[in-house]
Amino acid sequence: MRSVSVIGIGETKMGRLSGRFLKDLITEAGNKAIEDANIQKEMIQALYMGNFNASYWSTQSHMGPLAAETLGLGTIPTIRTEGACASGSLAFREGLIAVGAGVYDIVLVGGVEKMTHRAxxxxxxxxxxxxxxxxxxxxxAxxxxxxxxxxxxxxxxxSNIRKEMAMAAVQNHENALLNPxxxxxxxxxxxxxxxxxxxASPLTVFDCSLITDGAAFVVLAATDVAQKLGLTRSVKVIGSAQASSALTLAGKKTITSFESTLRAADAAYKQAGIKPKDVDLAEVHDCFTITQIINTEDLGFFPKGQGGKxxxxxxxxxxGEIPINTSGGLKAKGHPIxxxxxxxxxxxxxxxxGEAGDRQIKKADIGLTQNLGGTAATCVINIFSGR
Amino acid sequence: MRSVSVIGIGETKMGRLSGRFLKDLITEAGNKAIEDANIQKEMIQALYMGNFNASYWSTQSHMGPLAAETLGLGTIPTIRTEGACASGSLAFREGLIAVGAGVYDIVLVGGVEKMTHRAxxxxxxxxxxxxxxxxxxxxxAxxxxxxxxxxxxxxxxxSNIRKEMAMAAVQNHENALLNPxxxxxxxxxxxxxxxxxxxASPLTVFDCSLITDGAAFVVLAATDVAQKLGLTRSVKVIGSAQASSALTLAGKKTITSFESTLRAADAAYKQAGIKPKDVDLAEVHDCFTITQIINTEDLGFFPKGQGGKxxxxxxxxxxGEIPINTSGGLKAKGHPIxxxxxxxxxxxxxxxxGEAGDRQIKKADIGLTQNLGGTAATCVINIFSGR
Structure with missing residues (x-):
C-alpha cells in the first residue's frame, strides 16, 4: 500500500439547517473541499459517500450517484458506505484503501446527514x-x-464519575464556542x-450528543501525486484501522471498555509506528459523555478507570497534555451522523x-480520530501526521 | 493489485420467505459459503455486507456487525455498502480491492434483503x-x-421490441425451472x-422483476493463498469495474443505452484482456425485460438496436452463442436487492x-456479471475465469 494524504477539507456549519436539502449540504461541503484541495473536478476519480439513514428520514437511498450528479463529477464510480455513526469514517477508509492500492490517484470522500426535519x-x-x-x-432500547x-x-x-462526565460536557461546550x-x-x-x-439515569440531555444536519468532505490523494502537484498543505494518513464487536450489548465481553476500539487502536498505532503518548490531539466519539471518557482510556491516553480523573x-x-475534541465534539460541535x-x-x-484560529492548540503534529457506530459495534481509527 | 479468486459460494432459496428473519437468511447463506470454501471461520479477516433498504423495511441499519455477530466472526472489520440494486456487487468490489491491495487475504462478502413482509x-x-x-x-415516479x-x-x-421483451421473460422463466x-x-x-x-405501458407485471427475500454470500481469497490452501475449485476474478451515471433520468445523455455500463464494460474487458465475444455466459441486470435487452447491447454482445432480434x-x-441469465435472472430467479x-x-x-446440474451450459470458461442500481445510475461489472 502506498502512502495517502488528505489534500482538501470542507464542511458546512452544523445545526438545525431548516430549508436546506441533502443536495445543498453536499454541494457546499463538497465544493469547499475541492476548492481547498486546489484541484480540478476532472481529477477526481471516485466518490465515497458516508450516510447513515437518509433511506429512512428522507426516503433517499443511492446517495453515491446523487452526490456525484449534484457535484458534477461525471460517470466516476461511487458508493455509499454505512456503519451507523461511523458511516463517514468507513467511506474514508474505503477511499484510503482504494488509493493506497493504486486503483485511483485522487478520490473525494463525503458524509452527510439531514435529520432535524423529522419528528x-x-x-x-x-x-x-x-x-x-x-x-x-x-x-x-x-x-x-x-x-x-x-x-x-x-x-x-x-468509580462513580458522574461529575467528570458533566465536566466533559462543559469542556466540549467551551471548545465549541471557538468553532464557527x-x-x-x-x-x-x-x-x-x-x-x-x-x-436515562444518570444521563441528562446535556450528556447526550446533538441532533444535527450537516456535511463534511475530504479529498484524498496518493502522497506522491500530491507532491507532484505541489500541494504542500497535504496531511499524511499514517495509520488506519477498523474493528467491530457484537452489535448487541448482550454479545459483548465487557461494556466498560470497547473491544473494537482496543483492537483498532492497537493496529493503527502499530501501522503508524507510534505510541498513544505521541498523539498530540484526538477527536474521539462522544455520543454520550461516558463514551468520551471510556474512549480516552481505550485509546491508551489514560489508564483504565482514570479517564474521568x-x-x-x-x-x-x-x-492539556492530550487535547480531546477541540472542535466541540459530537456534544457541542454536533453529530451529523x-x-x-x-x-x-x-x-x-x-x-x-495550524489553521484552527482561536482554538488552535500549540503542538499539533500528530492527530487521531476515533469514530464509533452503535454501542461500539463498529470502530474506525485514523492517525494523521503533518510531518 | 494481486490476483483474487472466489473460493466459496452460498445462497438461500429465493422467494417470499415468510417467518424467516434477516439473521436466518444471513446464517444460512453465509455458512453455506464458508462450508463451500472449505475454510475455518477464523481465517476470515473482514466482512463486506451489501444491503439496500433494511433501514426502511425493517428499521435495521448497521448490517455489518449484525452479520458478523450472527455468523460468529468475532471482531473483524465489517462494513455495509449500498448502491440500490447494485449494493451486493459493491460489497464484492470493495472486498476485492481490499484483498487485491493486500489489506486482507480472505474476506467474506454477503448480501441480503428481506422485503416481502411489508405492504x-x-x-x-x-x-x-x-x-x-x-x-x-x-x-x-x-x-x-x-x-x-x-x-x-x-x-x-x-424499433418496437414489445414481443422480444416478452420473449425475454419467457426465456428467464424457462431457465428458472431448472434452478432449485x-x-x-x-x-x-x-x-x-x-x-x-x-x-406502466408497455410493461405488464410479467416484464417486471420479482419482490424477493434472500441472501447470497461469496468467499474471496488472494489467488496465491487459495493455491497454498489447495482450494482447486477456486474461480479467478479477471476483471472488475464500476461506473455511474446521473441518478436522474433527466440528467442522462441517453436513456436507451446506459453510459455506466458502457464505461464499466470497457474498463472490465480491458482489465481481463478479453473481448465481448470471449464471454461464455453472463448474468445481466433484468429488473425489467427492456433492461435485459439494452444491457446485452451495451455489453457488446450484440449491435445497438439488435438485442431484441x-x-x-x-x-x-x-x-445459444451467449447464454444470458441461466439462473432465471431477476425476473424469475428473483431480485433480493x-x-x-x-x-x-x-x-x-x-x-x-460445471456444477449447474440440469441448467449447465456446455462451455463456461469465462463468465460475466452486470449489476445495475437505479436507472443504471450505478453499474458494477465483474468477469470470472475458471482457467
Whole structure:
C-alpha cells in the first residue's frame, strides 16, 4: 500500500439547517473541499459517500450517484458506505484503501446527514436502527438507555464519575464556542448538566450528543501525486484501522471498555509506528459523555478507570497534555451522523495545518480520530501526521 | 493489485420467505459459503455486507456487525455498502480491492434483503428511494414508470421490441425451472406476458422483476493463498469495474443505452484482456425485460438496436452463442436487492465450476456479471475465469 494524504477539507456549519436539502449540504461541503484541495473536478476519480439513514428520514437511498450528479463529477464510480455513526469514517477508509492500492490517484470522500426535519419519534426510531432491531430496538432500547447501562456498569466496576462526565460536557461546550462551524454556542456549568432534562439515569440531555444536519468532505490523494502537484498543505494518513464487536450489548465481553476500539487502536498505532503518548490531539466519539471518557482510556491516553480523573485535572483541555475534541465534539460541535467521522478529520487536519484560529492548540503534529457506530459495534481509527 | 479468486459460494432459496428473519437468511447463506470454501471461520479477516433498504423495511441499519455477530466472526472489520440494486456487487468490489491491495487475504462478502413482509405500498416507497427523491420519487415516479419511459424511447429510436421483451421473460422463466433456488417455477408464454396486469405501458407485471427475500454470500481469497490452501475449485476474478451515471433520468445523455455500463464494460474487458465475444455466459441486470435487452447491447454482445432480434433468434438461450441469465435472472430467479449481485456471481461461478446440474451450459470458461442500481445510475461489472 502506498502512502495517502488528505489534500482538501470542507464542511458546512452544523445545526438545525431548516430549508436546506441533502443536495445543498453536499454541494457546499463538497465544493469547499475541492476548492481547498486546489484541484480540478476532472481529477477526481471516485466518490465515497458516508450516510447513515437518509433511506429512512428522507426516503433517499443511492446517495453515491446523487452526490456525484449534484457535484458534477461525471460517470466516476461511487458508493455509499454505512456503519451507523461511523458511516463517514468507513467511506474514508474505503477511499484510503482504494488509493493506497493504486486503483485511483485522487478520490473525494463525503458524509452527510439531514435529520432535524423529522419528528423526534422518527429521529429516535431511525437512530435505534443502528442497534439490533430484534433484540434491542424493537424491545424499546434506545441509545441513551444503552449508554446509561454502560455508565452505571462503569460506576460499578471503577468509580462513580458522574461529575467528570458533566465536566466533559462543559469542556466540549467551551471548545465549541471557538468553532464557527459548531452547532452549540453556549457556555454551560456542571450544575446545568445535573439539572438538565433527565434522559436515562444518570444521563441528562446535556450528556447526550446533538441532533444535527450537516456535511463534511475530504479529498484524498496518493502522497506522491500530491507532491507532484505541489500541494504542500497535504496531511499524511499514517495509520488506519477498523474493528467491530457484537452489535448487541448482550454479545459483548465487557461494556466498560470497547473491544473494537482496543483492537483498532492497537493496529493503527502499530501501522503508524507510534505510541498513544505521541498523539498530540484526538477527536474521539462522544455520543454520550461516558463514551468520551471510556474512549480516552481505550485509546491508551489514560489508564483504565482514570479517564474521568484525567479530564477533571485538565489533561484533555486545549492546553492539556492530550487535547480531546477541540472542535466541540459530537456534544457541542454536533453529530451529523454520516458526516461525523469526516468532520472529526476536518478538525484534526485543520489543527495540524495550524489553521484552527482561536482554538488552535500549540503542538499539533500528530492527530487521531476515533469514530464509533452503535454501542461500539463498529470502530474506525485514523492517525494523521503533518510531518 | 494481486490476483483474487472466489473460493466459496452460498445462497438461500429465493422467494417470499415468510417467518424467516434477516439473521436466518444471513446464517444460512453465509455458512453455506464458508462450508463451500472449505475454510475455518477464523481465517476470515473482514466482512463486506451489501444491503439496500433494511433501514426502511425493517428499521435495521448497521448490517455489518449484525452479520458478523450472527455468523460468529468475532471482531473483524465489517462494513455495509449500498448502491440500490447494485449494493451486493459493491460489497464484492470493495472486498476485492481490499484483498487485491493486500489489506486482507480472505474476506467474506454477503448480501441480503428481506422485503416481502411489508405492504406493497411500503415496498414500492422503499424501492423508489433508489431514484432521486426530490425530482422523481416524491413526484410519483416509480421504477416501472421510469423503465416504461426507457422502453418507449427505445421503440422510438430503434424499433418496437414489445414481443422480444416478452420473449425475454419467457426465456428467464424457462431457465428458472431448472434452478432449485429460483423463486418462480412457472412456464409462461408471450401471450401470458401480454395479458399480464398492466403496470406502466408497455410493461405488464410479467416484464417486471420479482419482490424477493434472500441472501447470497461469496468467499474471496488472494489467488496465491487459495493455491497454498489447495482450494482447486477456486474461480479467478479477471476483471472488475464500476461506473455511474446521473441518478436522474433527466440528467442522462441517453436513456436507451446506459453510459455506466458502457464505461464499466470497457474498463472490465480491458482489465481481463478479453473481448465481448470471449464471454461464455453472463448474468445481466433484468429488473425489467427492456433492461435485459439494452444491457446485452451495451455489453457488446450484440449491435445497438439488435438485442431484441438476437434474443428472438435464440442467441441468449442456454444453448445459444451467449447464454444470458441461466439462473432465471431477476425476473424469475428473483431480485433480493442487496443480494442480487452476489446471486449473479453465485450462478456464474456455479456454471464455471460445471456444477449447474440440469441448467449447465456446455462451455463456461469465462463468465460475466452486470449489476445495475437505479436507472443504471450505478453499474458494477465483474468477469470470472475458471482457467
Amino acid at each position: 423526534t419519534e422518527t429521529i429516535t426510531t431511525g437512530l435505534a436502527s443502528a442497534a439490533d432491531c430484534e433484540l434491542e430496538a424493537n424491545m424499546g 434506545t441509545f441513551p438507555s444503552l449508554f446509561a447501562l454502560i455508565a452505571n456498569r462503569y460506576f460499578h466496576e471503577y 462551524n459548531a452547532q452549540m454556542q453556549k457556555k454551560i456549568t456542571v450544575e446545568d448538566v445535573y439539572k438538565g432534562f433527565p434522559v 484525567a479530564l477533571a485535572e485538565g489533561k484533555t483541555a486545549r492546553d 454520516g458526516a461525523t467521522g469526516l468532520s472529526q478529520i476536518y478538525e484534526v487536519v485543520t489543527q495540524i495545518r | 406493497t405500498e411500503t415496498i414500492t416507497t422503499g424501492l423508489a428511494s433508489a431514484a432521486d427523491c426530490e425530482l422523481e420519487a416524491n413526484m410519483g 416509480t421504477f416501472p414508470s421510469l423503465f416504461a419511459l426507457i422502453a418507449n424511447r427505445y421503440f422510438h429510436e430503434y 433456488n429460483a423463486q418462480m417455477q412457472k412456464k409462461i408464454t408471450v401471450e401470458d406476458v401480454y395479458k399480464g396486469f398492466p403496470v 438476437a434474443l428472438a433468434e435464440g442467441k441468449t438461450a442456454r444453448d 442487496g443480494a442480487t449481485g452476489l446471486s449473479q456471481i453465485y450462478e456464474v461461478v456455479t456454471q464455471i465450476r
